[in-house]
Amino acid sequence: MNAKDQQKVIRAGFILIRPDDLPSPRIKIKDGKSCEWRTMKKFETKAARNREMEKLLELELVIQD
Numbered sequence: 001m002n003a004k005d006q007q008k009v010i011r012a013g014f015i016l017i018r019p020d021d022l023p024s025p026r027i028k029i030k031d032g033k034s035c036e037w038r039t040m041k042k043f044e045t046k047a048a049r050n051r052e053m054e055k056l057l058e059l060e061l062v063i064q065d
Helices: 003-011 046-057
Strands: 015-020 026-030 038-042 062-064
Touching: 003 015, 015 046, 026 046, 046 062
Parallel strands: 015 062
Antiparallel strands: 015 026, 026 038
């Protein structure tokens, strides 16, 4: 999904999330508050991050980029 498509999805009310591993496991978020990706939360392990991602993706308006 390119930046233009991401903005369309965000304007429709969705929140985009993505996993990131560098410099440490974290979840990045993109929503209507900023046009850039920003860190939502940092984790000690990838497994902890993945569990949190699964919970977030159960929400109706959260999708993974």
